[in-house]
Amino acid sequence: MVLVIPGGTGARNAARAKGCRTRGFRLERAPHMARERTLSIIKPDAVEKNHTGAIVARLEQEGFLVCAMKRIHLTRPQAEGFYAEHKGRGFFDELCTFMSRGPIVVMALEREGAVAKYREVIGATDPAKADANTVRKLYGANVGENAVHGSDKVETAIREIGYFFAGYEVAPAAH
Ligand code: RTP
Numbered sequence: 001m002v003l004v005i006p007g008g009t010g011a012r013n014a015a016r017a018k019g020c021r022t023r024g025f026r027l028e029r030a031p032h033m034a035r036e037r038t039l040s041i042i043k044p045d046a047v048e049k050n051h052t053g054a055i056v057a058r059l060e061q062e063g064f065l066v067c068a069m070k071r072i073h074l075t076r077p078q079a080e081g082f083y084a085e086h087k088g089r090g091f092f093d094e095l096c097t098f099m100s101r102g103p104i105v106v107m108a109l110e111r112e113g114a115v116a117k118y119r120e121v122i123g124a125t126d127p128a129k130a131d132a133n134t135v136r137k138l139y140g141a142n143v144g145e146n147a148v149h150g151s152d153k154v155e156t157a158i159r160e161i162g163y164f165f166a167g168y169e170v171a172p173a174a175h
């Protein structure tokens with residue numbers, strides 16, 4: 001049987017000191033979660049409603065570092081380029097019209113397991129199906145106007161951050 005005690009030797013010794021049984025168990029370090037980046041967009045609907053500050057505050061509370069941020073107004077070709085993977089789908093035209101109708105706020109966010117954690121915090125694409133207290137449940141109107149975008153994979157995040165930011169514009173955590 002495997003008993004995972006996070007934190008390695010120090011935590012393991014502390015667990016033994018507290019009288020935790022260790023005989024018969026194999027003690028292992030918890031898997032390390034990598035520090036990642038993800039791209040966040042506060043979409044035109046949420047920017048129009050002045051939800052930018054509340055959404056950024058929520059993301060910081062969830063442990064994300066905002067390492068790049070800017071407010072921009074996409075042209076329609078820029079919106080089409082960003083969402084090129086959806087070209088040919090029924091909602092593509094509507095999506096690009098929506099994303100270019102007003103200013104957006106784009107951010108590169110950093111934390112451990114950023115891509116999955118961010119998607120957990122924003123909730124399902126359709127706000128009606130999103131869990132309570134997720135960003136889309138709180139601020140989204142419908143499946144199209146759903147307040148925020150998030151990268152779906154680490155590789156996608158790298159491409160999406162590069163779509164909006166030059167390398168020098170992304171400031172990682174000071175160590
Ligand atoms: P996003 O890329 O914006 O973070 O959203 P997502 O991964 O949750 O959803 P995705 O399938 O990638 O769709 C991209 C965006 O297209 C709009 N959409 N409209 N009318 C519709 O059925 C429909 N489906 C998707 C949404 O704005 C969605 O976030």
Ligand code: MG
Pocket residue numbers: 150152
């Ligand atoms: Mg997506």
